[in-house]
Amino acid sequence: MVEKLVYLFEEGNKDMKDLLGGKGANLCEMTRIGLPVPSGFVISIDVCDYFLKYGKYPEELKEQIKDALIKLEKKMGMKFNDEQNPLLLSIRSGAKASMPGMMETILNLGLNEKTIKGMINNSGNERFVLDCYRRFIQMFGDVVLEIEMRKFDEILENKKKTKGIELDIDLDAKDLREIIDEYKKMVKKELGKDFPEDPEEQLWLAINAVFSSWNSARAIKYREINNIRGLKGTAVNVQAMVFGNLGEDSGTGVAFTRNPSNGENEFYGEYLMNAQGEDVVAGIRTPKPITELKKDMKNNYDELLKVREKLENHFKDMQDLEFTIQKGKLYILQTRNGKRTSHASVKIAMDMFKEKLISDKDAILRVDAGQLNQLLHKNIDPIFKEKSQPISRGLPASPGAGVGKIVFNAEDAVVLSEKNEPAILVRLETSPEDIEGMHVSKGVLTARGGMTSHAAVVARGMGKCCIVGCSELQINEKEKIIRVKDAVLKEGDYLTLDGTTGEFYKGELPLTEPKLSGEFAELMTIAKKYKKLGVRTNADTPKDAKTAREFGAEGIGLTRTEHMFFEGERINAMREMILADTEDERKTALNKLLPYQRKDFEGIFEVMDGLPVIIRLLDPPLHEFLPKEDKEIKELSKTSGISEQKIKKKIEELHEFNPMLGFRGCRLGIVYPEISEMQARAIFEAAINVENKKIVVLPEIEVPNIIHVEEFKLIKEIIKKVAKETGAENKIKYKIGTMIEFPRAAMIADDLAKEAEFMSFGTNDLTQTTLGFSRDDSGRFIPSYILKNIFEKDPFQTIDQEGVGKIMKLTVEKARSVKPEMDIGICGEHGGDPASVKFCHKIGLSNVSCSPFRVPIAILSAAQAAIEN
Numbered sequence: 070m071v072e073k074l075v076y077l078f079e080e081g082n083k084d085m086k087d088l089l090g091g092k093g094a095n096l097c098e099m100t101r102i103g104l105p106v107p108s109g110f111v112i113s114i115d116v117c118d119y120f121l122k123y124g125k126y127p128e129e130l131k132e133q134i135k136d137a138l139i140k141l142e143k144k145m146g147m148k149f150n151d152e153q154n155p156l157l158l159s160i161r162s163g164a165k166a167s168m169p170g171m172m173e174t175i176l177n178l179g180l181n182e183k184t185i186k187g188m189i190n191n192s193g194n195e196r197f198v199l200d201c202y203r204r205f206i207q208m209f210g211d212v213v214l215e216i217e218m219r220k221f222d223e224i225l226e227n228k229k230k231t232k233g234i235e236l237d238i239d240l241d242a243k244d245l246r247e248i249i250d251e252y253k254k255m256v257k258k259e260l261g262k263d264f265p266e267d268p269e270e271q272l273w274l275a276i277n278a279v280f281s282s283w284n285s286a287r288a289i290k291y292r293e294i295n296n297i298r299g300l301k302g303t304a305v306n307v308q309a310m311v312f313g314n315l316g317e318d319s320g321t322g323v324a325f326t327r328n329p330s331n332g333e334n335e336f337y338g339e340y341l342m343n344a345q346g347e348d349v350v351a352g353i354r355t356p357k358p359i360t361e362l363k364k365d366m367k368n369n370y371d372e373l374l375k376v377r378e379k380l381e382n383h384f385k386d387m388q389d390l391e392f393t394i395q396k397g398k399l400y401i402l403q404t405r406n407g408k409r410t411s412h413a414s415v416k417i418a419m420d421m422f423k424e425k426l427i428s429d430k431d432a433i434l435r436v437d438a439g440q441l442n443q444l445l446h447k448n449i450d451p452i453f454k455e456k457s458q459p460i461s462r463g464l465p466a467s468p469g470a471g472v473g474k475i476v477f478n479a480e481d482a483v484v485l486s487e488k489n490e491p492a493i494l495v496r497l498e499t500s501p502e503d504i505e506g507m508h509v510s511k512g513v514l515t516a517r518g519g520m521t522s523h524a525a526v527v528a529r530g531m532g533k534c535c536i537v538g539c540s541e542l543q544i545n546e547k548e549k550i551i552r553v554k555d556a557v558l559k560e561g562d563y564l565t566l567d568g569t570t571g572e573f574y575k576g577e578l579p580l581t582e583p584k585l586s587g588e589f590a591e592l593m594t595i596a597k598k599y600k601k602l603g604v605r606t607n608a609d610t611p612k613d614a615k616t617a618r619e620f621g622a623e624g625i626g627l628t629r630t631e632h633m634f635f636e637g638e639r640i641n642a643m644r645e646m647i648l649a650d651t652e653d654e655r656k657t658a659l660n661k662l663l664p665y666q667r668k669d670f671e672g673i674f675e676v677m678d679g680l681p682v683i684i685r686l687l688d689p690p691l692h693e694f695l696p697k698e699d700k701e702i703k704e705l706s707k708t709s710g711i712s713e714q715k716i717k718k719k720i721e722e723l724h725e726f727n728p729m730l731g732f733r734g735c736r737l738g739i740v741y742p743e744i745s746e747m748q749a750r751a752i753f754e755a756a757i758n759v760e761n762k763k764i765v766v767l768p769e770i771e772v773p774n775i776i777h778v779e780e781f782k783l784i785k786e787i788i789k790k791v792a793k794e795t796g797a798e799n800k801i802k803y804k805i806g807t808m809i810e811f812p813r814a815a816m817i818a819d820d821l822a823k824e825a826e827f828m829s830f831g832t833n834d835l836t837q838t839t840l841g842f843s844r845d846d847s848g849r850f851i852p853s854y855i856l857k858n859i860f861e862k863d864p865f866q867t868i869d870q871e872g873v874g875k876i877m878k879l880t881v882e883k884a885r886s887v888k889p890e891m892d893i894g895i896c897g898e899h900g901g902d903p904a905s906v907k908f909c910h911k912i913g914l915s916n917v918s919c920s921p922f923r924v925p926i927a928i929l930s931a932a933q934a935a936i937e938n
Contacts, residue, residue, distance in 0.1 A: 075133040076111045077140060083384070088113050090304035092163030095404050102383055104376060104401050108144045109158075109308030110137040114165070117280045117302030134272075137307070145309050150268040154191060155184035157201075157310035159402075160275040162282060164303040167405050168291050169526050172282040172303055173212045175275045176345060177205035177310060179268040197315050199245035200237075204345060206252045206264060209271065213278040216259050224251045236354065238343060272307075279305045289856075290504050294531070296439075298861050311400045313393040314345050320366070320394045321345055324359050326377045327387045329409040329529060330468060330520070332416025332588075336360070336377055339519045340392075355538060356519045372399045380404055385426055386435070387417050410467055410529050411437075411444040412589075419588040429595050430936050436592065438903040438929040442532060444589055445922045446470070447580035449567055459572035461553045463514070463539030466525035468569040471512025471534035472577050474561050477546045479506020481560075486510075493564045495551060497544055498537075499524040507533060512566040514573060516542040534568035585620055585925065593621055593925060596932035602909060603916030604927045605681075607896055609633065611672035617921035621928050624681040624767075625673065626829060626918020627896035630748060631689050633669050634662070641708060643694045648711055648719055652743060659747040666748060670755035670768075679765040683829060683896070683918075685808065686748050686784070688773045690733040692723035730838075734774025738784045749788045753797035760801065769804040769827055776813045778820045785824060808896075810834035815876045818883035822891055828884055829918070830877055832897030832905075836864050839873050865898070868905040878912045885913075894918060903930040910934035 081089050081097030089097065093111035100106045112134070119127055142148050147156035157179040162172035180188075180202045188198040207221040228248050229235065240248070256264045265271050282288060283302045292298070313321030322340025327333065339356035342365060362370040373392065376399075380388040389407030393400045409417065414436050422432040446469030473491030476482045479502065482492040486509035494510040496503065498517040507513055507527060512534035515524045519538055528535030543552040549560035556575060558564065565578040585593060605626035606617030614625060634643045639662060646658035673682060695716070696702050702720075706713045723732075738745035749770065756766040772784045785805050792798040806827035809815055811834070821828070837843050844865045854860045860869070868874050877895075884891045894916040899905035901923025907930055909917050919927050 072115075072127070072129060073133070074113050074116050074127060074130050075137045076113065077137060078106065078109055078111070081111060086165045088115065088304075090114055090163035090165055090306075091167055091405055092161065092403055093304045093306050096306060096308070098383075099380075099401060099404060102379070104379070105399055107309045107311050107400050107402065108141055109306060110134075110141065111163075112276065112305040112307065114300075114302050114304045117283060117304065120277075120280045121283065121302060134307075141307075141309060147309075149179055150181075150184065152183050152187045155179060155187050157184075157188075158272065159306075159308045159310050160272070160279060161306045161308070161403075162279045162303045163306050164283070165300055166292075166295075166297045167408065168288060168295075168297070169408065169523075172285070172288055173279050174347075175205075175208055175212055175278070176347070177201045178209070178271050178275055179310075180205045181266040181268065183266075184268070192315065194315060196242040196245065197312070199242050199249065200240075200314055201312070201345075203245050203249050203252070204347075206249060206256070208347075209275070210252065210256055210264070212282075213274045214256065214260060214264075216256060220255055220259070221252060224248060224255065238354075276305050279303065287502055287504050290508075293855070294504065294508050296862065308402070311393045311395045311402075312345070313341075313395065314343050315396055317342055318366070318394075318397050319343060320362075321392065322356070322359060322362070323389070323391050324373065324377070325387060325389050325407045326381050327407075327413070327417055327420075329387070329389070329407050329413050330465065332409070332413035332420065334420055336374065337520075355517070355540070366394060366397070369394050369397070369399050376401060381426070385421070385431075387413075408526055408529055411440040411442070411532055412468060414440060415444065415592050416588045419591050430599070432592065433596055433599060433929065433932050433936055436929060438906075438926050438933060440532065441926045441929060442923075445583045445925070446532065446534070447582060448569070449565065449574075450579040450581045453578050454567075457574050457578060459567075459574050460556045461539055461541045461573060462571045463536040463542070463573070464520055464525075465568055465571035466520055466522075466537045467513075467528040467533055467535035469532070469534040470568065470578075470580050471510070471566045472563065472580065473511040475551065475558060475564050476506075476510075477544070477549055477560060479503040482506035482510045493566060495542075495544060495564075496524070497546075498522065499527070507531060512536075512568065514539065514542070514564070514566060516540070516544055528568075534566050536566055536568055536571050536573055539571075539573075582616070589925070593928055596929050597621065598932075599935050600928060600931035601935045602906065602914065602927075602931040603894070604924055604931060605683075605894065605896075605916050605918040606921050606924055607900070607918050608673070608921060610669075611676045613921050614673050614676040617924050618676060618680070620921060620924040622680075622921070622924045623916070624683075625677060626683050626894050626900065626916060627771075628673060628682060628684045629688065630666070630685060631687055631693075633666060634694060639665050640694065641705075644696075644705060645709060646744075647691045647694060647723075648709070648716065652741075655741065656743050656747075659743055663747055663751055666751035667755045667758075670752055671759050674755060674759040674766045674768070675762075675764055679767070681767040681769055683769040683771050683806075683827075683894075684748075684752055685771040685773050686735070686745055687737055688734050690723070690731050691737070692720065695720050695723065735772050735780050735784050736774060738772075738787065739780060742783075742787055745784055745787045746791055749791040750795060753792055753795040753801060753803075756801045756803070757795065757797055767802055769806060771806055771808055771827075771829060773808045773831070774810060775807045775821065776811050778817060778824060781807055781821060781824055806892075808834075809877075809880055811838050812876055815880040815883075818880040819887050822884040822887035827892040827894070828880070829893070830880070830895040830897065830914075832868060832873065832877075832895055832899045833865065835876065835897070836869060836873050839876060840864060840869065862904075867902050868899050868908050870908055874908055874912070881912055881914065892916075901926050903933075906930035907934040907937070910938065 078097045078100040083094050083098035086094045089111045147154045149156045160175040185198050189195050210216045211218045313319045320342040324338025328337040338359035341356045387407045388404045390404045391402040418432040418435040421427045449470045473493040476492045482494050485492040492510045493512050495514045498515050513528050515537045524537050551558050563577045565574040603623050605624040606622040607627040608614040609632040642661035646655050649655040760766050775781045804826040806825045808831040810831040892915045896918040900917040901919030
């Protein structure tokens with residue numbers, strides 16, 4: 070039996086995305102439920118996979134496409150490459166995952182000098198036909214023949230300049246004929262051959278181009294940024310053309326069944342009369358809001374409202390649809406689950422749950438946990454905003470605020486980000502080539518385009534603050550300046566964007582932290598109902614602890630005590646301790662640190678009243694606390710009375726070839742027990758002081774870098790001794806546990822479990838010691854590893870389940886064979902990564918811990934893991 074490679078729209082459905090891609094499957098589904106979809110067929114993703122592997126097509130494909138075309142001709146009552154009644158085609162990409170604007174599209178395919186005559190006779194509108202032909206040559210020339218779009222634009226703009234007009238629609242038939250002739254001359258000059266006239270050749274070249282665009286630089290970068298992995302390629306959707314540029318009774322638009330920016334239940338979108346689809350999204354003409362269609366073409370607007378309702382009820386999600394009106398008849402060209410901001414995602418999920426379209430479990434699964442990062446965006450401080458005057462306003466395309474230095478191209482934004490400097494990308498309009506620059510920028514500002522332009526859609530998907538369509542914005546890319554009314558700003562000047570209102574301000578305005586409220590809070594309440602994993606936070610200050618608790622943290626999974634030693638007098642006392650020659654001198658210095666450490670713990674215990682707090686004893690090697698520059702060494706010598714020579718000698722003594730594997734963690738406490746003793750004393754004295762204020766304190770003291778049970782026992786004895794000396798032994802409910810950071814610790818987890826009361830994976834170090842490369846150095850090669858599919862994702866961002874994950878699983882099994890109820894958590898950066906949280910649920914961890922602003926992400930991920938399992 071011959072393998073089926075081509076599917077008519079009537080032959081597919083929405084569940085065939087793996088084979089037909091999202092766009093193709095949905096075109097089939099819309100056809101199935103009776104929506105007015107122009108007929109067509111889908112060339113499957115399997116063909117793309119074959120083409121990319123072997124550079125050719127399966128033998129059966131040609132015959133199947135020919136057969137599908139004959140059936141399409143019959144349905145439309147038209148013929149491909151026919152002089153009398155020509156059928157024109159649109160050729161569009163469509164992968165399983167939506168990748169808006171990243172791959173290629175060709176419209177009006179099938180036009181040549183022969184077929185345009187038939188179209189002119191049938192339509193009676195020469196200008197319309199020549200406009201289609203001009204567009205086709207330009208689009209085909211760019212996408213398929215790979216001639217720079219700039220060369221077509223120059224011809225077009227010169228003609229408009231000569232005529233003294235601004236808009237394409239002001240060109241008449243004679244102008245368009247002259248432009249077409251100039252296009253063809255330029256193509257021949259560039260390629261040494263004529264523009265292809267044979268529609269069948271055009272079709273195959275277009276199919277090649279769409280399949281090849283799967284591996285374009287921008288498509289690869291988009292998949293990398295959005296973590297789209299494991300897909301074989303794209304389908305090709307071949308569809309009969311319908312025309313929105315046939316006059317003022319025709320038009321085209323993009324609409325969302327709900328507002329993708331704020332989630333409001335309102336019909337949202339834009340349209341243009343007498344236009345084709347690319348005019349709306351390209352930002353060349355400013356489109357009208359969809360609600361104005363009610364005035365222009367009320368019947369079509371009412372039809373669209375019915376389509377909106379039918380799509381939402383059928384797909385149970387907010388839809389992004391494209392439509393064309395041809396001579397008063399409405400056609401739906403596409404629908405897909407719409408890209409939306411995180412704010413809109415949460416609101417839509419909760420509203421649909423309240424409207425009984427979906428269940429509460431569906432609402433939890435509907436929100437991308439990773440996307441919640443966007444909800445936690447900062448906003449302009451209202452006090453400063455009230456006192457500041459915006460220099461202008463555009464359309465508020467993506468909410469939140471962004472502050473950065475003005476750059477005029479994506480490359481400069483990347484350069485700034487590599488220097489850890491913030492960028493605001495300012496463009497006339499963005500294009501798919503700007504994807505990387507948008508990704509690293511704090512915000513995007515464009516002079517052209519509407520709420521469904523490339524900048525708007527991509528920025529919303531990324532969670533980037535974005536303002537589009539600011540007509541007052543004059544951009545001079547050559548001189549690298551912008552003018553807005555009387556204001557002139559140059560490259561490198563600071564700009565503050567408010568993507569919620571569309572206003573932007575000269576200079577740097579202070580930003581405020583986000584809060585958990587409204588639908589977000591409701592979603593978190595449902596998530597907490599379903600999750601099984603505990604969610605804690607990594608916090609070293611009372612402020613961070615308070616923020617995390619407000620976001621729903623159920624305790625602290627990691628307090629890094631070393632972060633408390635770097636300020637003011639603390640660093641001086643720390644350095645005094647390191648430079649000491651005797652134990653008594655070290656103790657004198659440590660006694661200076663004790664009150665600071667005690668005060669820090671008191672503040673954290675007060676905030677976390679009634680919740681457990683894991684405090685890790687000193688972890689990094691001592692050399693990290695010593696000065697590195699000669700100037701700092703001189704200052705330390707002056708304040709401490711210790712000679713520069715002695716300080717330099719000590720620095721040299723403490724130098725380590727690989728500090729990650731050196732004299733750190735519990736090894737410090739074993740060689741210098743007075744360090745662990747001081748920290749234990751600070752913890753217990755703080756606990757007693759706070760408990761005396763009727764606050765419930767639950768300290769859990771964590772010993773880092775353990776690789777042998779005897780190490781743990783030695784430090785445990787010190788802690789127990791101090792507990793007795795301070796009176797905490799029978800007064801404070803405390804635990805002593807360890808981090809699992811090295812493979813050897815995992816291998817002896819059953820022995821450690823006999824002594825430890827809890828365990829916590831330090832997955833950053835466990836990843837480093839398991840894989841044999843450091844987090845700081847791996848940036849040089851990990852991107853290549855991901856590109857070449859050695860790793861699917863960066864193992865320092867998502868747990869390497871095949872390696873590190875198996876070690877974690879073994880640890881859990883060994884530890885719980887001794888203590889079945891052993892509390893085992895994770896406190897590395899992976900604790901806020903959705904995929905890692907789900908893995909932790911799978912292997913039965915007790916809790917995860919992450920930075921304060923990732924707590925909601927962990928809560929939602931934990932709930933999704935519980936529901937999915």
